[in-house]
Amino acid sequence: MSDPSSRSPTTRPRPPADPVDDAGTPTSTFPPPRSPSSAPPSPPVLVIDDSEIAREEVSRLLRSAGFQVVALPSPIGATQAIVRHQARIVVVDVFMPTIRGDRLLTLFRKNQRLGHLSVILMSGHSERELEQLQMEVQADAVLSKRNLDRLPALVRRLAGKER
Template sequence: MSEPSSRSPPPRSRPPSAPAEEAGSSASASSPPRSSSSAPPRSPSSAPPSAPVLVIDDSEIAREEVCRVLRAAGFPVLALPSPIGATQAIVRHQARIVVVDVFMPTIRGDRLLTLFRKNQRLGHLSVILMSGHSEEELEQLQMEVQADAVLSKRNLDRLPGLVRRLTGKER
């Protein structure tokens, strides 16, 4: 019998989680979300879109909570911890709605929205600006940058309704 070769490759380990998986996105963004047995059945007219909602927030806690709220409402979700890679994710996964935190260290969410609006490939996006500030404070910013909606992180329960409303809206 021969001894094991010292040249054999080491056992393969699992790669580290990608940013989208970090926020609990273990399912593919293009596959339909798993339904919970406790969730009420939805009529076809209120069915969520097949394209994922892209969530961009530098706070891991906030990002995970936004993703949880959207998934509980039946929406497929893709999450990023920063705007880096957002354009690629939007194009690759055909996202139509983006929920973006206003105050991030790399680029503010309202500035990112302005860049989206200037990009012909991203002009179809509906963008919800989100912040820990009150919605009254965010309404002025909404008018300035032409956001489709604003949402205070204090009112995340309103997010599924906003996404449903924007799903039916053509840009």
């Protein structure tokens, strides 16, 4: 073993090798990926759907994509939840027994405190059928429950937009 002081000045210690898996593929990346906790928390997404199954599925999809979610089984208390949690995006089912989602959206648009909201109208109908409704009530987007896998990307897009 040689004395470290006897090394020539041009010899530099080698940095440790990147860890590799059994196939020799690097297992680390540079720069390291950001952990979800290092990203600034975004305001929660409010999900309103009278169907427990749909509400839970939408909430699960959004949470797995990194969003905070506040879920309500009816529009009752929606304004209070939006204000309390500072929600900026609302995903609302169109066909609910107490008030239709498109009518709720119209009420949001008339309320000065809620004018900042981005609203996605959701229904079991096809998006083609929902497009006319979207134009009539100025929804930011529509989504068929048949295409829920598109929801996280749609919410991300709306979260990056100023209304």
